[in-house]
Amino acid sequence: MSDIVLKTENLTKYYGGVHALEGANFELRKGEHVAIMGDNGAGKSTFVRQITAVEQRTSGRVWFDGKEVNFAGPIAAREAGIETVFQNLALADDLDVPSNLFLGREKVLFNLGPFSILDRKFMRKATEAALIRTAVKIPNLSNTIRHMSGGQRQCVAIARTATFASKLIIMDEPTAALGVQETMQVENIIRTLKANGEPLILISHNMRQVFDLVDRIVVFRRGRIVANLRKQDTDGNDVVSYITGAKTGEAELAG
Amino acid sequence: MAQTTHGVGGLSYDANKRTWPAEFNVFLALIILVGAFELIGRVFLGDSFLFNTRANVHTIFNEARLQIIILQVSIVGIIAIGVTQVIISGGIDLSSGSVVGATAMIAMSFAQVATVNGNPNPKAMFIAQGWTDLPVIVPVLVAIGCGLLAGLINGTLVAYTRIPPFIATLGMMVTARGVAKWWSKGQPISFPTESFAAIGKGLMPVIIFISLAILFQLILSYTRYGKHCYAIGSNEDAARMSGINVQNHKILVFVIAGILASLAAVVLSSKNLTAQAGMGVMYELDAIAMAVIGGVSLSGGRGSIIGTVIGALIFGVIISGFTFLRLDAYYQEMVKGVIIIGAVVLDQWRQRLRAMRA
Numbered sequence: 011m012s013d014i015v016l017k018t019e020n021l022t023k024y025y026g027g028v029h030a031l032e033g034a035n036f037e038l039r040k041g042e043h044v045a046i047m048g049d050n051g052a053g054k055s056t057f058v059r060q061i062t063a064v065e066q067r068t069s070g071r072v073w074f075d076g077k078e079v080n081f082a083g084p085i086a087a088r089e090a091g092i093e094t095v096f097q098n099l100a101l102a103d104d105l106d107v108p109s110n111l112f113l114g115r116e117k118v119l120f121n122l123g124p125f126s127i128l129d130r131k132f133m134r135k136a137t138e139a140a141l142i143r144t145a146v147k148i149p150n151l152s153n154t155i156r157h158m159s160g161g162q163r164q165c166v167a168i169a170r171t172a173t174f175a176s177k178l179i180i181m182d183e184p185t186a187a188l189g190v191q192e193t194m195q196v197e198n199i200i201r202t203l204k205a206n207g208e209p210l211i212l213i214s215h216n217m218r219q220v221f222d223l224v225d226r227i228v229v230f231r232r233g234r235i236v237a238n239l240r241k242q243d244t245d246g247n248d249v250v251s252y253i254t255g256a257k258t259g260e261a262e263l264a265g
Numbered sequence: 266m267a268q269t270t271h272g273v274g275g276l277s278y279d280a281n282k283r284t285w286p287a288e289f290n291v292f293l294a295l296i297i298l299v300g301a302f303e304l305i306g307r308v309f310l311g312d313s314f315l316f317n318t319r320a321n322v323h324t325i326f327n328e329a330r331l332q333i334i335i336l337q338v339s340i341v342g343i344i345a346i347g348v349t350q351v352i353i354s355g356g357i358d359l360s361s362g363s364v365v366g367a368t369a370m371i372a373m374s375f376a377q378v379a380t381v382n383g384n385p386n387p388k389a390m391f392i393a394q395g396w397t398d399l400p401v402i403v404p405v406l407v408a409i410g411c412g413l414l415a416g417l418i419n420g421t422l423v424a425y426t427r428i429p430p431f432i433a434t435l436g437m438m439v440t441a442r443g444v445a446k447w448w449s450k451g452q453p454i455s456f457p458t459e460s461f462a463a464i465g466k467g468l469m470p471v472i473i474f475i476s477l478a479i480l481f482q483l484i485l486s487y488t489r490y491g492k493h494c495y496a497i498g499s500n501e502d503a504a505r506m507s508g509i510n511v512q513n514h515k516i517l518v519f520v521i522a523g524i525l526a527s528l529a530a531v532v533l534s535s536k537n538l539t540a541q542a543g544m545g546v547m548y549e550l551d552a553i554a555m556a557v558i559g560g561v562s563l564s565g566g567r568g569s570i571i572g573t574v575i576g577a578l579i580f581g582v583i584i585s586g587f588t589f590l591r592l593d594a595y596y597q598e599m600v601k602g603v604i605i606i607g608a609v610v611l612d613q614w615r616q617r618l619r620a621m622r623a
Contacts, residue, residue: 085508100506104499104566105492113496114507116489124490124517156499 013040014073015178015209016061021070023056030056032233034070038178041207043200045220048230048253054213057230058180062094063087075177093171095181101167103156107148108137110155111170140173145202147195161192168199172208179203180211185219197223217246229253287560287567290615291575294558298579302586314589330589332468334581338555339470340533342577345552346474346481347525349573352556353485354518355498355565356430360419360437361526361552365545366445368411368530373454373540376404376461386456390449401460408527415441416523420516438549445542455539465536473532475574477525482570494518498565554601555580558608562616579604 014037021034031053038044046054060067063081072079074090081087084094101110112133118126134151141148146165148158155163164184171179181200185193200223203210214220220227221241229237229252237252251257302314312318317327344361351358374390379397381387389397415437422433448454463469485491493514496504505511529548534540559576561568583604587597 084506088508096506100500100503102496102499102503102566104495109492109496113492113504114509116492118489122488124493124514125484125488126490127487128489128492130487 014038015040015042015075016211017073018061019071019073021057021060021072022068023060023065024068029233031060034235036228036235038209038211041204041209042226043204043210043212043224044226044228045212045214045224046228046230047214047220047249052230052253053233054230055182056233058094058182058211058213061087062092062180091177093174093176093179095164095167095171095179095184101155101163104154106154107141107151107166108133110166111137111140111173113170115174136173137169140169143202143206144169144172144199146199159192161188161195164188164192164196165199168196172203176208178209178211180213182213183215184212185214185216193219217249220249221246231255286569287615288569288572288575291558291560291572291579295575295579295582298582298586302582302589306589310590312589314586330585332471334578334585335471335474336468337584338577338581339474340529340536341548341551341580342474342555342574343470343477343529343532344526344548345555345573345577346477346570347522348549348552349556349559349561349568349570350481350485350494351430351518351522352553352561352563353498353565353568354494354515355501356423356515356518357553357563358419358434358519358522359431359549360415360434360441361522361529362545362548362550363438363441363445364412364415364523364526365530365533365548366542367415367441367448368408368527369534369540369544370445370448370454370542371411372404372408372527372531373457373461373534374448375399375407376401376457376534377454378456378458381456388452388455390454398458401458401464404457404461405464405531408531409524412523412525412527412530413520414523415526416520417516419523420519423519424512424515442542445544449542451542453539453541457535457538462535462538465532465534470532470536473528477528478570478574485570490514490517495566499567551580551601554605554608557605557612560612562612563609576608 016036016038018034018036021031021036022029023031034053034057036057046057048054056065059065060070061072062084063086064084074092079090081090088094102113105113108130116126117129117132117136119129120127137151144165146169148162148165155166158166168181168184185196188196197219200210200212204223212220212224225241227237227239227241227244227249228235229239229249231253236258237249239249239252248257299315306312306314313327314330315326317324344365348358348361375396376399377389377391377397378386379389379392386392386397391397419430419434419437422428422436423430426433485494493504493509496507496509497511497514501511530545533544555576556568556573557563557576558579559568559572559574561572580601583600584597587594587600
C-alpha cells in the first residue's frame with residue numbers, strides 16, 4: 011500500500027443523465043508510467059478531471075500520496091503535488107520561460123504584498139536547472155513563448171511540472187499537435203522523467219508511443235475501465251480490440 | 266561578427282539575433298518626427314524647431330519649446346501611466362478623464378482660502394463649516410480617496426460581473442462627469458491655498474510625471490504585481506489556472522489607475538488655480554493614445570511605461586510642431602486620430618512580421 015501514489019475506488023461522474031465515468035478503480039505505483047487509452051468520449055479526460063479536481067466527482071473515493079483526498083479545486087490538487095500538462099497549454103504568450111515556469115508562484119526577494127520584488131536571478135537559475143533535469147532544449151530563455159514553436163511550448167509546459175517537487179505528472183495528449191522531431195523531443199523528456207523515477211499518467215492515442223514509453227496500459231470504453239494490461243503481456247492488436255469493444259471484460263492484474 | 270552562444274540544453278542560438286525592444290522603434294519615430302518638423306521649419310519658415318535661433322539667448326536648444334512639449338503632456342501623461350497598466354492587463358479605462366473632472370472639483374473645494382484680498386472668500390464651498398485654509402494634505406487625501414473609490418467601482422464591476430471593461434468604465438465616465446457638475450452646481454471652484462497651488466507650479470507637473478513614470482516602470486518590471494499584469498493580459502485562463510487571483514488583481518489595477526487619475530486632477534487644478542466641471546474631457550482618449558503610440562498592445566500583455574512616456578513625448582511634439590508651423594488647431598485633432606490608427610496598424614504589422622520570422 012505504501013508504494014501506491016494514486017488510488018481511486020468507484021470513481022464516478024455523471025453529467026446530468028450522461029454517465030461519463032462509472033466505477034473507475036485505478037492504481038498508480040511509485041515510479042510507474044501508465045498510459046490511458048480509449049476512443050474519444052470513452053471517459054479518459056473525465057477521469058483526469060476528477061483527479062485534478064477541475065470537476066467535482068459524483069461519487070467514489072481518491073487516495074493520493076497515502077492520504078484520502080478531496081481537493082477543492084485544481085490549485086489545491088497542484089499544491090498537493092499533482093501537476094498537469096493541459097491540452098491547451100496554459101502558458102502566458104508574452105512572458106519569457108522563467109516567468110512562465112514560476113507563474114503564480116514567483117520566488118520573491120522582499121515581501122511587499124502584491125508589490126513584492128521578484129528574485130529574477132533565482133528563477134532563472136532554477137529554470138535552467140529544471141530544463142537540464144528534464145533534458146528540455148530551449149534556445150533562449152529570454153524569448154517570449156509567442157516566438158516559440160509548438161514543440162518548444164510543449165517542452166516549457168512539461169518543464170514547468172518538473173520545476174516543483176511534483177509527486178504525479180499527468181499529460182493529456184502532449185504530442186497531439188507536434189511534428190515528428192518535436193514529438194521525439196517530448197518523448198525524450200518523458201524517458202528522463204522515468205529515469206528519475208517520477209510517476210506519470212499519459213493520455214495518448216499513439217500506440218507506438220505508448221508501447222515505447224509506459225509500463226502499463228489502462229483502456230477506457232464507454233466510461234468504464236475495460237482493461238488493465240502490463241506492456242509485456244499485451245500487443246497493439248490486443249489493445250485495439252479492447253478500445254473498439256471487440257474484446258470485453260476487465261483483465262485484472264494480480265497484486 | 267555573429268557571436269554564437271549556447272542556450273540551455275546545448276542548442277545554439279545567435280546572440281545578436283535578439284529582437285530589439287519595441288520602445289526602440291517608438292523612440293526612432295520620435296526622432297524622425299522631430300527631424301521632419303526641423304526640416305519643414307528650415308525649408309518653409311527659415312526657423313528651427315529644436316534649436317535656439319534667438320540672438321540674445323545663449324543655449325543650443327530652444328529650451329522654452331522643449332519645456333512646453335513635456336509640460337503640456339505631463340498631466341495626461343500621469344493618467345497614461347495608469348491606463349498603460351490597465352491595458353497591459355487586458356482591460357481599458359474610459360473613465361479617467363471624467364474622474365479627473367470630479368476629483369478636481371471635490372479636492373479643490375477642500376483647498377480653498379478663507380479670505381481673498383482681506384474679504385471673506387465668497388466662492389469657498391465650505392466656509393460655513395470652517396473648512397478653509399486646510400493643510401495641503403487634506404485636499405490631496407480627499408483626491409486620492411475619490412480616485413480610489415472610482416477605481417474600486419470600476420475594478421469590482423470588471424472583476425465580478427461579466428460587464429466588459431469598455432462598458433463598465435464608460436458608465437463611470439458618464440457618472441463621474443455628472444458628479445463633477447453636481448458638486449458645485451456647475452460653478453467653478455477657485456482660490457486655492459498657496460501650498461495647494463505649489464503642487465502644479467512651474468515644472469512641478471513634469472517632475473511628478475517623471476517620478477511616477479520611473480516608479481511604475483520599476484513596479485511593472487520587478488514586482489509580482491507587474492508580472493501578473495503581463496500574465497493576465499496575455500492569457501487570462503493560464504493566469505487563473507496558475508493560481509493567480511485574477512479578480513483581486515484586476516481590482517488593484519483599476520484602483521491604481523483611479524488614484525493616478527486623481528493625482529493628475531490635483532496637479533491640473535493646482536496648475537490652473539481653479540477647478541471646473543469640464544476639466545479632463547477627452548483626457549482618457551489622449552492617455553490611451555499615448556499608450557498605444559508608445560507600443561502598448563490593445564489586446565494586452567505587451568507594452569511598458571517607458572514606451573508610454575515616449576508616446577506622450579510624440580504627442581507633445583505633434584502639438585508643438587503644429588503650433589510652430591502655424592497650422593490650425595483643428596488639424597491637430599484630425600492628425601491625432603490618424604496617428605492612433607497608424608500606431609495600432611503598425612503594431613499588428615510588426616507582430617505578423619515577427620511571427621513569420623519565428
